[in-house]
Amino acid sequence: MNELKRAFITELLKLKHLSIVWITFVAFAMIPIMGGVMMFLIQNPELVPKSSILSIKISMLSTPVNWGSYLSLYLTQGAGVAGIIAFGFVASYLFGREYSDHTYRDLLSLPISRTKILNAKFIIYIIWCLSLAISDLILGFIVGGILNLPGWEYNVIFEIIKIYFITVLLTMALGTWISFFALWAKGYLAPLGFLIVILMLAQFIPYIGWGHYFPWSIPGIYCGAAGEELKNRLKEWSYLLLFFTSMLGYILTISWWKYTDQT
Amino acid sequence: MKIIEAYNLTKRFKDLIAVNNISLEIEPGEIYGFVGLNGAGKTTTIRMLLGMIKPTQGIVLLFGKDISKNFDLWNDVGYLVETTHSYPNLSVRENIEVYHHLRKLTDKKLIDDVIERLGLSDYQDTKAKHLSLGNLQRLGLAKALMHELKLLILDEPMMGLDPAGIIEIREMLKELSKRGTTIFISSHILSELAKLATKIGIIHKGKLIKELKSDELEQQVMKKLIIETRNNLKALELLKHKGIPSGINDKNMIEIYDHQAISEPEVICEWLVNAGLTPRSLYVFEEDLEAFFIRTIRSEDG
Numbered sequence: 001m002n003e004l005k006r007a008f009i010t011e012l013l014k015l016k017h018l019s020i021v022w023i024t025f026v027a028f029a030m031i032p033i034m035g036g037v038m039m040f041l042i043q044n045p046e047l048v049p050k051s052s053i054l055s056i057k058i059s060m061l062s063t064p065v066n067w068g069s070y071l072s073l074y075l076t077q078g079a080g081v082a083g084i085i086a087f088g089f090v091a092s093y094l095f096g097r098e099y100s101d102h103t104y105r106d107l108l109s110l111p112i113s114r115t116k117i118l119n120a121k122f123i124i125y126i127i128w129c130l131s132l133a134i135s136d137l138i139l140g141f142i143v144g145g146i147l148n149l150p151g152w153e154y155n156v157i158f159e160i161i162k163i164y165f166i167t168v169l170l171t172m173a174l175g176t177w178i179s180f181f182a183l184w185a186k187g188y189l190a191p192l193g194f195l196i197v198i199l200m201l202a203q204f205i206p207y208i209g210w211g212h213y214f215p216w217s218i219p220g221i222y223c224g225a226a227g228e229e230l231k232n233r234l235k236e237w238s239y240l241l242l243f244f245t246s247m248l249g250y251i252l253t254i255s256w257w258k259y260t261d262q263t
Numbered sequence: 264m265k266i267i268e269a270y271n272l273t274k275r276f277k278d279l280i281a282v283n284n285i286s287l288e289i290e291p292g293e294i295y296g297f298v299g300l301n302g303a304g305k306t307t308t309i310r311m312l313l314g315m316i317k318p319t320q321g322i323v324l325l326f327g328k329d330i331s332k333n334f335d336l337w338n339d340v341g342y343l344v345e346t347t348h349s350y351p352n353l354s355v356r357e358n359i360e361v362y363h364h365l366r367k368l369t370d371k372k373l374i375d376d377v378i379e380r381l382g383l384s385d386y387q388d389t390k391a392k393h394l395s396l397g398n399l400q401r402l403g404l405a406k407a408l409m410h411e412l413k414l415l416i417l418d419e420p421m422m423g424l425d426p427a428g429i430i431e432i433r434e435m436l437k438e439l440s441k442r443g444t445t446i447f448i449s450s451h452i453l454s455e456l457a458k459l460a461t462k463i464g465i466i467h468k469g470k471l472i473k474e475l476k477s478d479e480l481e482q483q484v485m486k487k488l489i490i491e492t493r494n495n496l497k498a499l500e501l502l503k504h505k506g507i508p509s510g511i512n513d514k515n516m517i518e519i520y521d522h523q524a525i526s527e528p529e530v531i532c533e534w535l536v537n538a539g540l541t542p543r544s545l546y547v548f549e550e551d552l553e554a555f556f557i558r559t560i561r562s563e564d565g
Contacts, residue, residue, distance in 0.1 A: 003367070011362045017390070032339035101346035106406065110311045110365050111338040117365075136492045 003112045004017065007120035011094075015124070020093060028086050028132045029139055035074025039065055043147070053155070058191035066151030067144055068160065072224065075140045079133060080223035083171035084216065087129045088195040089121040091178035094121050094128075096188030104186075104262065114258050118179075122250070123177055131167040137161070163223060170219040170242060176249030183256050206230055212238045215245040264327050266291050266414050267312060272321035274307050278449050281307040283323075283469035289447060291413075291463070294445040296460030297449040298556055304469040305449045306345060309418045313342055314446070325414065338366055339413040343420055349404025351392035355383050355402055362406045377405045382431065391426065396423035404432065406440070412493055417448045421455055433459055457552035467560045485550040485558065486526055488519040492540045501538050507531070518546075 013022055043049055043065050063069050086172045095118075098104040107117050177198075181191035202216040211217035212233045218241075223228045267289040274282040282304040289295050299305045299455045310316045313407045314330045323330050325340065336521055349358040359374050378387050381401045386394060391402065407415065415436075421429050429452070436459060440446055450456050456463065463480055465473040475483060492498045495517055502519070509519045524531050525547055535542055550558070 006364045006367060010361045013357060013361055013364070014350055015352065016357060101350055102346075103350060105315060106343050106348075106362065107365070108315050109337050109340060109342060111335070111367050112365050259317075262317060263310070 002185035004116045004119060004123075007112050007116045008123055011120045011124045016095075024086060024090060024128070024132060025135055028082070028136055030141035031078035031082055032075055032136050033197075035070060035078060035140070036147055038063075039070050039144075039149065064151075065149065067149045067155070068151055068156050070144055070147075070149055071140060071157065071160045071164070075136065076160060076167055077220070077221045077225040079136065079164060079166045080171060081203075081223050082197055083129075083133075083142075083168060083219065084174070085195065086124075086132060087172050087175050087179045088191065088198075090128050090132075091125055091175035092182050092188040092191035092195070094125055094182075095179040096186075096191060098159040099182070099186035100188060108262055109164055115254055118254055118257055122176075122179070126172065127180070129168065129172045129175070133165065138166065149215050167219050167223040170222060170239075173242060173246035174216055174249070176246050176253055178249075180249050180253040180256060183253060211240070215242040218242050255258065264291070265289060265324075266293075266326060267295075267447060268324040268327070269308075269312065270322050272308065272311055272323065273319050274304075274311060274316065275319040275472040280469050282311065282318075285466070285469075285471045287288075287464065287471070287474075289445060291445055292301065292440060292443055294436065294446045294448065294459055294461045296456035296463045297415070297447065297466065298453060298463060298552070299449070299466035300560065303466045306418055306467055307343075308466065309416060309447070309449065309545045312416060313344065315344070320386075324413070338410075339389070339415065341407035341409075341412040341414070342416040342418075343403045344416075344418045345408045346419075346422065347398065347400050347406075349391035349394075349402050349406075352390060354388050354390055355394070355398075356387045357404075357411065359405055363409060366410065369411055373409050377409045379517060380408070380412055380435065381405045382428075385527060394494070395414045395436060397425055400424055401484070402427070408435070411437070411442075413446050415444055415446045417450075419450055420448065421450055421452050429455060453556055463552070464561055465556060467563050472563050473559050480552070480555070484552075484555050486520075486525050487548050488521075488525050488531065489548050490515070490517040490519070490531070490545045491515075492535060494540060497538075498535060501534060501540065505534060 008091055042063060063073060098107060108114065110117075177193060178191045181194045185191065198216045202214065202220060203210050205214040206217045206221060211221050211226060211230055212235070217226070218234065218238055220226055221234055224231055265288050267287055269285060269287040272282055274287045277307065285308060288397070289349075297305055297308070307316065311318050312325070314323070314334065314444065317331070326335065326336055328334055328336060344402050353361070356374065357379065359377065363371075363374055378384055381404055383398065383401055383405060386398055393398065394402065402418070404420060407417070420432060424432060433455060435449070436446055448456065458485050458508070460477060462474070462476050464471055491500065495511060495515065498517060499509055499511065508522050509521075512518045517530070519525070523542060528545060528547060530546055533540060
């Protein structure tokens with residue numbers, strides 16, 4: 001435990017003076033802010049120039065303006081889709097930077113095991129992603145408060161928050177594949193490429209009805225972004241599939257780091 | 264107990280044999296200079312010694328323990344492999360702190376000491392991305408030399424250092440060696456290795472082609488007596504008459520390889536003076552490690 005703690009402290013230290021940390025928070029904050037802007041414009045359609053694309057889009061939306069739809073449609077579904085990008089970016093940075101900075105060799109022959117060093121990175125990954133999620137939720141409440149949204153009901157809000165965090169956890173769990181690609185390709189470009197491909201597939205596969213078989217589509221489907229019908233298709237084994245996919249990514253990450261030749 | 268033992272080390276990368284059946288035994292306190300051309304297999308060997316890559320064949324023991332089986336003595340090993348790199352966003356001090364934690368050290372004074380020893384005091388708050396190559400190399404060495412080590416493995420540690428820096432590091436390594444640290448060092452600055460190493464290993468095309476102690480090197484390096492007189496042909500005749508085999512080199516100077524003549528050049532000088540052939544110059548030329556290395560690999564290449 002002491003070794004893991006030391007590895008964790010060094011991972012925290014490595015994040016010092018890094019603007020990338022704040023950039024991820026600013027980027028992720030766009031979800032509640034843009035959601036808030038949409039709510040505001042739906043509330044005040046006269047502010048949107050007529051015949052603009054935004055005006056057409058707003059007229060097509062039948063979104064009710066209240067806390068429930070704001071937190072559910074914009075915050076939770078945003079986390080389910082944009083979370084794959086944001087959390088993937090965090091994982092690719094954390095695991096790929098040792099190769100991009102060429103510091104990986106200094107981590108290989110130490111009294112702290114290679115596995116513990118990677119586990120410390122995974123802990124940082126979890127904390128970073130959860131911090132992003134919590135900051136977005138807090139910002140969402142602030143934005144909703146500023147907009148004076150109606151329909152605050154504790155049981156509804158509590159249920160949405162539960163779905164929000166489960167969506168975040170499901171999305172985070174898939175970061176293990178990004179970490180593997182970062183180590184395998186020795187940097188953060190390849191995992192970002194993988195991320196783009198996986199994101200496209202995660203959007204496409206639910207449309208052909210197989211989303212509940214595809215782990216990267218499951219968080220989006222779970223949070224309702226693909227509609228109630230697809231959500232109802234999610235069964236226990238869908239979550240188990242996601243869990244085993246995540247574990248396989250973790251095992252591959254650790255095994256690659258431990259056993260491959262580090263040239 | 265030997266500090267490094269490597270037996271029949273071979274590393275194959277697809278069709279390329281980077282290291283071919285190398286065996287090494289390094290005693291405590293030795294400074295082992297590892298010499299070879301680029302691509303000879305030096306770095307691959309060093310990475311195998313550090314467990315960074317797995318040998319295709321063979322075994323590495325450090326302090327008598329197999330490094331592939333739950334080896335737990337990495338804290339006794341400091342290393343610097345090829346060009347040093349550090350976290351660019353962190354200062355010199357913070358970079359060292361990272362390895363202070365990872366090496367499970369508790370005494371914070373070690374950080375101050377190593378910063379001072381490596382002349383990094385003025386740069387301790389400078390971010391690594393703003394350091395010169397020489398200071399980056401010092402930082403890399405600081406990470407390796409923070410605490411008392413039993414074994415130090417250095418791949419090109421002098422790279423990027425200015426002449427004063429090279430001398431400082433050489434003296435520091437000598438001091439470490441006196442305190443009992445075994446040092447395995449590769450460098451392309453062969454004159455530095457010659458001043459430092461107690462044993463030299465020459466690797467060529469993946470094979471360890473020569474291994475010799477510094478006193479053996481002294482015996483094996485080529486020595487010759489070089490003489491120049493006003494009449495070299497006449498001097499040659501005199502030397503032939505005295506039974507000393509000699510010849511004229513491409514610079515029109517007399518070269519003598521005879522051991523007796525090399526060990527007593529004053530006798531030759533006396534003969535020449537007595538014959539009215541007073542030498543303009545007379546000196547013993549001794550091959551340096553660089554020349555010895557080149558001669559050795561050329562003879563290996565046939």
